[in-house]
Amino acid sequence: MSCQFVTVLIPTYNRSELLLATLASVFAQSRLPDEIVVINDGSTDDTLKRLSMLGDRVRVLTQENQGKSAALNLGLRHARDGLIWIVDDDDLMDPDALQTLVDLFGHDAGAEFVYGRHERFSVNPSGEIRRFDTGYWCECLPGEFLIATMEDMFVHQPGMLVRKSLYDRVGPFDISRARSQDYEMLIRLARSATVASTEDVVFLQRVHDGERGAGERAISSDQRDSKWVENDQSIFRNIYASFDLKEYIPPHMELTGPAALRYALLSRGEIMARKKLWDLAIADFGAARDVTTDPLSEAETRIVRRSLAGKYGCDEIITDRALMLALERLADGSRPGLQIVSSLALGLRWRVLNELRGGHMLKALALFLCMIKLRFAGAIRVKRDVRRTKLAD
Structure with a gap:
């Protein structure tokens, strides 16, 4: 596998100085790529002038400004068969990144794409680099x-090396998406291929407050999270409608019948909750509750606890009273219902502690009150039902 042709694709728009720093980190690889292709997405700064000074070290493709997806699709059409390394124009590659990723294919011949870890960094006005940890990371089996x-x-993407044949198989990047196009593609890749990974850090991801996106699609830093949530929700409504329920069960779990159905519903519900698609999540949790009266397994309890752990927070349970009532109603007195709601409450503990550590006392208190309401929702509903029965008699 070490002799495989490796193409680096770098889409760019008006980031000439950052682009040169990124290219320098690619030029410094211990295992050099076979070709570096920069796709200039209609830049209006001095990007082309700077690239011309690099001679034949870089192949340049230029298009009118159409966005990252279109730029990557152009690059993929011109790339040779072999391995594709997509690098963002503001990140820095570890000197051994490419060698590390190529070696993963040698260790697992069946893998169609491989990935490694990253750390984050920022640069202060004096040019000093400050490194942070990875942020959200998940160690998981293939x-x-x-x-x-x-x-x-x-x-x-800068932490991934992908067979071009896999990109050809799953289809082009979605040009209709201004945000989250890399996420949507990653899910397609993950759904279609076997992966291999390393815990080694292979690139540094830049943290900055500049605009994201290109041209008319550019957004400011204060809009970033809301736009990501909006685009992720669009992706996952499509996934909810198109994925088979069995895809929410890891292949190594040998589940059948009602146990498989309930696990899949809880797993899908948890994922939709993390995307703030609560209408879908509550529908799945309610359906899972009614599949069987058997108590939730430890694995199912862990799934539900993760529902409120998404990286964009869960402030909506504080502000949306209707949502809290809907979650409380899941505890209808049945054992699975009580366990689902209790697990949601337990999942809030980390949120409360995290806000306390950050000194956000009012928010921590609001989340704590939500946790208490959910924790005792089952008991309250049982008492209400008993009271209604007595009044009826």
């Missing part, structure tokens, strides 16, 4: 990667 990725994206 067979769990699709579900883990649907929960939250933790693998990024």
Whole structure:
């Protein structure tokens, strides 16, 4: 596998200085790529002038400004068969990144794409680099990667090396998406292929407050999270409608009948909750509750606890009274219903502690009150039912 042709694709728009730093980190690889292709997405700064100074070290493709997806599709059409390494124009690659990723294919001949870890960094006005930890990261078995990725994206393109044949098989990047196009593609890749991974850090992801996106699609930093949530929700409504329920069960779990159905419903519900698609999540939790009266397994309890752990928070349970009532109603007195709601409450403990550590006392208190309401929702509903029965008699 070490002799495989490796193409680096770098889409860029008006980031000439950052682009040169990224290219320098690619030029410094201990295992050099065979070709570096920069796709200039209609830049209006001095990007082309700077690239011309690099001579034949870089192949440049230029298109009118159409966005990252279109730029990557153009690059993929011109790339040779072999391995594709997509690098963002503002990140820095570890000197051994490519060698590390190529070696993973040698260790697992059946893998169609491989990935490694990243750390984050920022640069202060004096040019000093400050490194942070990875942020959200999930250690998982290859067979769990699709579900883990649907929960939250933790693998990024500069940390991945992908067979071009796999990109050809799953189809082009979605040009209709201004955000989350890499996430949507990652899910397609994960759904279609076997993966291999390393815990080694292979690139540094830049943290900055600049605009994201290109041209008319650019968004400011204060809009970033809301736009990501909006785009992720669009992706996952499509997934909810198109994925088979069995895809929410890891392949190594030998479940059949009602046990398989309930596990899949809880797993899908948890994923939809993390995307703030609560209408879908509550529908799945309610359906799971009614599949069987058997108590939830430890694995099912852990799934439900993760529902409120998405990286964009869960402030909506504080502000949306109707949502809290709907969650409380899941505890209808049946044992599975009580366990689902109790598990949601337990999942809030981390949120409360995290807000306390950050000094956000009012928010911690609001989340704590939500946790208490959910924790005792079952008992309250049982008392209400008993009271109604007595009044009826």
